[in-house]
Amino acid sequence: MEGYQRGRTTYRLAEQFGIHRVTVSQHLRRSGVSMRRQGLSDDALHEAARLYEGGSSLVRVADQFDVDPKTIWSGLSRMGLRIRDSHGRAR
Template sequence: MAQTFLDASQVDELVAMYLGGKTMREVAGHFDVHRTTVAIHLRRRSVPVRRGKLSAAQVAEIGTLYDQGFTLAEIGARFAVGQNIARRAVLHAGGMIRRPGRRAQTTLA
């Protein structure tokens, strides 16, 4: 990704979007920057960062989906979280993380 510098007015807009309810990922996509860049600008402006939390029911569902063969990427997309959050949810639900690689293909009868 090419380095993108935001001017003061763009940072103002970035902060306003985030405070208006957009996620860091959505704001990053709007400005074509990494979400870490968004977090840095928010921290520089002393904007408190929201921490998305999964409910206990969502953690349990994530564990079930992973056991059914869904990948962490698929689960992350379904719950709008990153793969690492999905991984932690699987572990928290008592699951074991599969080895990397292709998942077993299931056949429909």
């Protein structure tokens, strides 16, 4: 609980304890911890798009914002950006 309340993400806590992030979330909720908003703010999403369009991978952008790459992929897709495949080619 303390790590989450100090700002660590469920992803980082899951990694630290060797469990799935959903398990971390379940423990936090059962302990009465208020969960933070999921996803990225509009400003962060625009910055993520700038980085991605500049050539950074989904994984690198996600690491920078301490979120899962799927969060970045989802946000960029909603913005209408074309997502590159794993070889850097437009899909």
